[in-house]
Amino acid sequence: MAANEVPSESPGEVRGETRRRASRYVVPVAVAGVAAATIGLVPALAAAGDPDLPEITAAQLIEKIAGSETQTLSGTFKVSTDLGLPALGGLVSGLGGQGGGASTADPAQKLTELVSGTHTLRLAADGPERQRLTLLDGSDEYSLIHNGDDVWAYDSRSNEVFHEKDASAGRTPEKELPATPKELADEVLKAAGDTTSITVDGTARVAGRDAYQLVIKPKQAGSTVASVKIAVDAASGTPLKFTLSSVEGGKPVVDAGFTKVDFARPDASVFAFEAPKGAKVTEGAAEEETSRKLPENFEKDFGEDFGKEFGQGFGDLGKGLNVLGEGWTTIAKLDTGAPAPGTDEAPKEIRGFLDSFGDEVTGKFGSGTLFKTKLVNALLTDDGKVYVGAVTKDALVEAANSGR
The missing domain is CATH 3.30.310 (TATA-Binding Protein)
Incomplete structure (x- = not known):
């Protein structure tokens, strides 16, 4: 067993602190989740030289992530994914809702663009009630804003706005989160079991900050996943970079991380939104059926x-x-x-x-x-x-x- 590898079983611990609010985990988990699901970062992010940090075990690093107090941040990251998909043209985005008059600002359609190509994004977060994600493509911008009970999306290219109410607002989680970071770390390690190796593999500099490298690898043969690497901010415990590599080698499937990051609270104006004059505004409920229509010329190309x-x-x-x-x-x-x-x-x-x-x-x-x-x-x-x-x-x- 490697020096920093987690054993199959971890000892329990008597609860030594009061139950923390679920919102404490929102920002760190959301950052890692968005990165893992949608984006990749070009290798140019790594700064020269690896920082000299105190040794830490994988269990301690997972506990550090879970115990992160980060609720506010703003930053920039770049997107580059390589799923090895064939060129499908506009088929994917078309199936996502381009036909039938659907709004081009609908996130269900627009965010499918992140599965390929290279993009630059800006992120801002102020707790679980306010987040903003802006996709920059040349002179055009696409913004997705969550502010309280409202979710807004704006596509500057088409001057279209998509709006819907936050379906999760006021909803009580069906399953209670672990009471402490230590409990959450123990659950992660228990879930890993005998199928997964979790280690700490050195340090790195990401977005100008010192970070530890948490590496997760399958122990089972037959998986397409070679490894998952997460760079964790040494000071705050916030995930800064996420890299998913395939057994096929070559470019990572996902390689995501900040180029710039600031943990100060963003100004409230960042999350304010008002539809620009002349913009077409579409309410989410109105798009429920039309978004399922096939893209234009689909029947002509593939048969009615x-x-x-x-x-x-x-x-x-x-x-x-x-x-x-x-x-x-x-x-x-x-x-x-x-x-x-x-x-x-x-x-x-x-x-x-x-x-x-x-x-x-x-x-x-x-x-x-x-x-x-x-x-x-x-x-x-x-x-x-x-x-x-x-x-x-x-x-x-x-x-x-x-x-x-």
Whole structure:
């Protein structure tokens, strides 16, 4: 076991402090979560020379993250992701709501742009009630503002505004958070169990601040994840950088972190918003149905029966769902009960569309199509079964061959 590696079990501890408010954890967790889910940072962030910091164990570092008092911050980070996806043009954004007159400011559509390419973002937070995220692309800006009960989004390119009420406002969490940072750290380590290695691997300078490097690696073979690395601010415990690497090597799938950060409280005016004069304002409820329409020219490109034929195989996604394996090699199996849309029974437009970014695979299960990214892979068999997970092609084929 490495010097800083966490043991499979951690001793309990008698509660020695009063229960902390849930909002204490909001900003650190939100920063890490947004980074992990949507963004990546170019390698130029690292400053020259690694700082000399006191030694710390992985358990202590996780406790430091959980115990962070950070509620306010503002900063800048850059976005660069490499999922290894094929070029799909405007298909993804179109499915997100571009057709049917949907607002271009709708976050459900706009934030899908972060899954590829390079972007610059500004972030400001003042506790759980006020946050602002601004996406800068050239001279255009897209801002997402949460201020109390309201969520606003503004797209300067189209001069459109999207507004909806915060559905989580005033809602009581269904599950109580751990009482102390130590309890939260213990739960994280317990969840890691025998499938995960958690260590501290040196230090770094991120956005001009000293940081520890927390490294998380699967112990199981077959996962597409090589490692997850989180740079944690040595003073505040706030995550500053998040890097997710694939076993395929090359550029990280996600490499996210601040270029500048300030933990002072942002001015209240940062979270104020008023729709610009002449802007089109769309209320969220009005977009619920129109956002599901297919993008313009979709039927022309892929056949008018595409939506009906493709959707037929996935009509009841909840039926026949089965989870195989555990930990990093978990695979979700779905039996759609219908032939796959890529078989000979499907229109040639559909088969051609799937063949353009899928690879044919065969095994004891028969034949099917494999759809690959650097992180998540999916196997769609010709008899309508779907196997999906952050696992390798061989792991998916083995699962299909097992007939489970």
